[in-house]
Amino acid sequence: MSSPSRNLVVDVGNSGTKAAAFTDGEMMLPVARVKSGDWSAIDGMVTNLGVQNIIYSTVANVPSQRWTDKWKKAGLGVYSLDRTLPLPFQSDYQTMDTLGQDRIAVVAGTVGRMHTARLIVDAGSCVTSDLVDRNDRYLGGNISPGVTMRLRSMHEHTARLPLIETGTATDLVGRSTGQALLHGGQLGVVYEIEGLFGRLLTVHRDLQLVLTGGDAPLLLPYFSIDVLSYPNLVLLGLNQILSTYVNKHV
Ligand SMILES: Nc1ncnc2c1ncn2[C@@H]1O[C@H](COP(=O)(O)OP(=O)(O)OP(=O)(O)O)[C@@H](O)[C@H]1O
Numbered sequence: 001m002s003s004p005s006r007n008l009v010v011d012v013g014n015s016g017t018k019a020a021a022f023t024d025g026e027m028m029l030p031v032a033r034v035k036s037g038d039w040s041a042i043d044g045m046v047t048n049l050g051v052q053n054i055i056y057s058t059v060a061n062v063p064s065q066r067w068t069d070k071w072k073k074a075g076l077g078v079y080s081l082d083r084t085l086p087l088p089f090q091s092d093y094q095t096m097d098t099l100g101q102d103r104i105a106v107v108a109g110t111v112g113r114m115h116t117a118r119l120i121v122d123a124g125s126c127v128t129s130d131l132v133d134r135n136d137r138y139l140g141g142n143i144s145p146g147v148t149m150r151l152r153s154m155h156e157h158t159a160r161l162p163l164i165e166t167g168t169a170t171d172l173v174g175r176s177t178g179q180a181l182l183h184g185g186q187l188g189v190v191y192e193i194e195g196l197f198g199r200l201l202t203v204h205r206d207l208q209l210v211l212t213g214g215d216a217p218l219l220l221p222y223f224s225i226d227v228l229s230y231p232n233l234v235l236l237g238l239n240q241i242l243s244t245y246v247n248k249h250v
């Protein structure tokens with residue numbers, strides 16, 4: 001019997017870096033959240049968790065060679081989500097080189113888990129909506145501003161709009177400035193997704209909505225359609241890509 005294999009999986013986003021260890025495919029909770037760029041915190045996890053492989057996806061900064069050399073010297077397999085790792089899906093995206101690595105990871109994370117068409121929404125700094133057909137072909141997707149970005153930009157680009165916190169929306173329409181901003185900024189994302197979902201449903205009759213990302217819990221209560229909620233889908237997808245590769249090649 002081989003000893004359990006443990007991976008460290010790291011998702012570098014624009015608002016923060018999320019990292020978790022996986023032992024034999026099982027995610028060890030809780031997910032760590034550190035400032036993006038804090039590779040020394042990630043290095044601490046490498047040391048403390050006794051991992052054999054590390055994979056990172058990034059839409060912001062990459063670890064310097066000092067870190068990757070250190071991990072390789074310690075005997076780790078070090079992988080980034082670039083062209084070297086085979087992806088478990090075909091794609092229609094014209095520029096795979098610029099497709100966000102977090103988007104690649106969420107698409108990969110649904111392969112093998114789902115057998116219907118799906119619209120995968122990752123609600124983070126930006127909201128990405130990515131469409132995959134029932135045969136796991138990636139058809140493309142959209143990028144729009146995230147909840148925090150909407151609220152902040154309405155404040156920054158006007159004279160009279162305050163900066164408000166995200167929160168609980170109590171009605172469909174607001175009866176104060178604060179409520180109006182909250183409903184527009186937060187519920188507006190839900191309406192946008194439901195609108196796109198409804199249009200796509202006419203072509204993809206078995207379409208399922210999948211929701212992930214740091215702001216998913218803020219949005220989840222307001223959908224009028226069925227939502228499959230996958231917290232940490234980026235991390236799941238990364239681990240899937242890494243495990244498939246390592247099992248075949250190492
Ligand atoms: N502990 C936390 N720290 C920071 N933001 C958090 C936290 N928990 C939830 N959030 C929410 O998550 C959002 C960011 O989501 P997420 O972490 O998925 O984004 P990201 O991956 O950094 O961004 P990107 O879209 O660039 O990948 C923030 O707007 C915030 O509202």
Ligand SMILES: CC(C)(CO)[C@@H](O)C(=O)NCCC(=O)O
Nearest residue numbers: 059098099100101102103126143
């Ligand atoms: C859209 C974001 C910022 C979402 O995190 C990220 O996936 C990204 O930087 N993408 C690059 C552009 C693209 O996906 O085509």
Ligand SMILES: [K+]
Nearest residue numbers: 013102122124
């Ligand atoms: K993200």
